[in-house]
Amino acid sequence: MSDPREPAEPLEPREPLEPREPVEPLESVNATEPANLNTAEPAAPAVALTVPESARRLADGEWHRLHPATPFLRGGIAFVAIIGVIIVNARDVFLDTIFGGGSRELRFLERFAESSLIILAILAVLVILILSVGGFYLSWRMHTFRITDELVEVRSGILFRTNRRGRLDRIQGINISRPFLARLFGAAKLEVNVAGQDANVELAYLGSAGADDLRVAILQLASGTRAAEAAADAAAQAPTGVTGVVESRVNEFLAPELDPQAAPPESIVRISIPRLIGSLVLSEATIIAILVGIGIITTIIVTGDYGWIFALLPGFLGLGGYLASRLTRSLRYSIAATDDGIRVGYGLLSTTNETLPPGRIHAVEVSQPLLWRAAGWWEIKINTASQATSSSGATAKTTLLPVGDMADVHRVLQLILPSLADAKSRELLECGLAAGAHDDDYVTSPKRAAWLRWFSWRRNGFVLISDAVALRKGAIWRSLVLVPQARMQSVSMNEGPLLRRMGLAELRIHTVAGPISATIGALDRNDVVRFFDEVEHAAVHAAGVDTSHRWRSSGANTDSPAPTPREDNA
């Protein structure tokens, strides 16, 4: 068993940790690893468990209200714009009345002001103002939430009441986002994602620090740590010595933003800005745009008709917008392990920060667009059970690593699939990402499948790695799909007339909806039938021992993919 927060790879000398990083407790299993990487005694759980009083108050099962600025932030830009327009107009009129002058229009306004209509108008504005302020106040009053041991519940609406409950053991992720405007006001939106299409319980807006604390509190409740246990743990952790306490103080002091874990865990992957820009420039979209551009410029030269330029413009504006939005979204990217799963942060102006508890990732795809091969870059996407239909949020959530080299890929994979940390699995993963390999453990397509997989038949294959299924596909657009057995929904094998004639078949592993489809075709049918049985048994077994829906509860098995970080320390 391995801990997702253990140092990424024992062989790779990791750069010394900064002192403010909360050091993870090492388990006895990990004692063989170079312990000098970690400079201090375990302090993280103690810090993590001491949930600030404010958060405990919010998560006490009673009804609470949101941040008072909520209606304003929700109305957002529109509200600001309206106020802006009113102020600008009022100022003009005001100045003009003082300094006389003005155009005929204003003289009209003056006449208007002198007439009795002005009283009516002022009254109307006042009534609208009072109504809207009252409405906002009421909607804020009526918008309440509570968090109990079992569920998170939100009530809202004045005329049409809505009431939404999410079960804590079905949490698929907690997302804290801070849109730019909200950030200015120190507010944050906390979204509790449960499984399903658009099934999220949204707490918008909370105080920024409060949101972070609340996340810890919710995750703690969801993880199955009973309050009493938590208290006992905290007590057990308390005498970790002066160093622990001092360190936690220092951590708090040095932390750039208020974070419940005293200091944000160090990101295991850093994307330098040149790499990010390079990855965007080398994407297929850019290449297509350039080709289209060349085509249109040639047309202009040949026909001499400059009108074609206008055909070029919208495309380039669109592309520019797309690239810029991808860039700002991926800036300040960070991914790190916490006690309660993986935390992925994004964003320069508007930030999002998502926590995925263990066992919430249903499929992983490591892929490489053709143009990235020279640079050796890869992208990692995931399927999770909660989907957002909002366009911008969806891509951010399904892309776990926008761009990274091989070492980054291994670090991230180890984080999300901790069971693949041993040497054998690592070797298989490397084979899965390498070029066309024939003689590794992957069961690949037979030679006769070359008719269907012209270039990739040598690569096209599958293997069981530890407790995941790996499907290796594609020679030009390489990809490796990993599905944890505990998350498989069902397995199927298919064949059509053509495949049957060639003695081939297709294998498909059904996972929750997402960008990844775990399908592999053109394989020998006997291999497929055998693998089908093998995978199905593995899936049934894995589902049986899996306890990651309550990832820290006492029932957690040592061989489950969800580690129980503190059981060896108690």
Added chain:
Amino acid sequence: MTERLDLPGAEWRGVSRKYTIVEAVGLLITGIVLTVATSIPTVLTGIQWLAVIPVSLGIIFIINIALTPRRVRAIGYMLREDDLVFRRGLMFRRVVAVPYGRMQLVDINRGPLDRAVGLSELKFVTAAASAGVVIPGLPEQDAEELRDTLVALAESRRAGL
């Protein structure tokens, strides 16, 4: 042509023969509607070669209807210890295995044709994106028993998502 994709040593439980009627009548109706609809342009314009579309559609549907008994025989399901296995298809064979613990819900549907011959359709839904397993042509009694069995089995092997 080699044999079809199958699990070695599997004992499949077939569906009711009466399902052939449901399937054939359904195909017949769609076939007639489509053939008539696509022959409208020919009748209106009098262009001869446009008749190719309704004629070929008609032939496809006739072959399809003729194959219905075999296709219905190819549908099978099997309750194994830990999972439900389902297969269907002649030309396009599909074999699916779903662990009981993955069940999210079981639906029983009855269309008008199904009702006329006393059959039901059982739908086993998982959290996966694809629709899951649909077993057609079960006698009403069997469908309800199967549903209860499946629910009980799923309860005893409950798993997370």
